[in-house]
Amino acid sequence: MKQAFILGAGLGNRLRPLTDRLPKPLVPLFHRPLAAWAMAACANAGIARFAINTHHLPTAWDGFGAENVTLFHEPFLLETGGGLKNIAPWIGEDDLLVHNGDIFSTLPLAKLIAAHEASGLPVTLALRSEGSAKHIALDPTGTRVTDIRHKLGHAHGTHVFSGIYCVSPTFLDLLPAGEKISVIPAFLELAKLGQLAAIVLDEGVWLDLGDREAYLQAHRELTLAPPIHPQAEVSPGAVIERTVIGPGAMIESGAVIRDSVIWPGCRVDGNAVLNRCIVFSPQPVSGIHQDRDL
Helix, strand or coil, rough: CEEEEEEECCCHHHHHHHHCCHHHHEEECCCCCCHHHHHHHHHCCCCEEEEEEEECCCCHHHCCCCCEEEEEEEECCCHHHHHHCCCCHHHHHCEEEEECCCCEEECHHHHHHHHHHCCCCEEEEEECCCCEEHHHHHHCCEEEEEECCCCCCCCCCCEEEEEEECHEEEHHHHHHHHCCCCCCHHHHHHCCCCCCEEEECCCCCEHHHHHHHHHHHHHHHHHCCCCCCCEEEEEECCCEECEEEEECCCCCCCCCCCCEEECCCEEEECCCCCCCCEEECCEECCCECCEEEC
């Protein structure tokens, strides 16, 4: 499997106001866009070409990636199923890995790909055993999905869908063209037939960074890069604790910043006291703030 589709067209409502400036997959995590982390994880599993769908703030994607990235703009949101159907000509006759754009993971994606190729089925979902949204029910072998959100009335969920899965081109036949539709109805049709495959991947890190608390938590718990980027300017008189500061950011002497994230190019004045804040605006930040997006 050599190609992947990064879902990038969502509105990012749960992460506003950050997504008023950037689409959610371009929000930085340890100095790199979320989508770049997703692409790197896919590349480690042998993926060589990428498609990304866009909708909200599409010009923010200009220049993203390289020659192996194709952007598909959706003037009207098509949802997960419609977006996948929309890129059918690009997919061609090869299998495809689909990766949500707001997920960070170090899951062994090569195992997912191998399981999909071995199953010979149209779709293989990557699942986790632990999490707050256990919507997926499995058969006794743990390799077939029997229900999703109890929609088929077969069983209540025991596993979490990771937002990462593999599809074969035949799956696209189940998706109507030109419609705004989720992939879930098609998944349920396959589940009825015993043809929705799954693999449980509990190794590695898996984080859904779709809301503010998860975003801050990821910067507290992960160590993906030096927290203060080498190209950030932090005055010696500033107090910085458990904070990630992006390239080009400027922190003046006297500022006190704890448990926060400062985006690339942002400025914090010397009179600022920030606790659990996310600084994303190009306007300089001053004053005392707690749990604010600035």
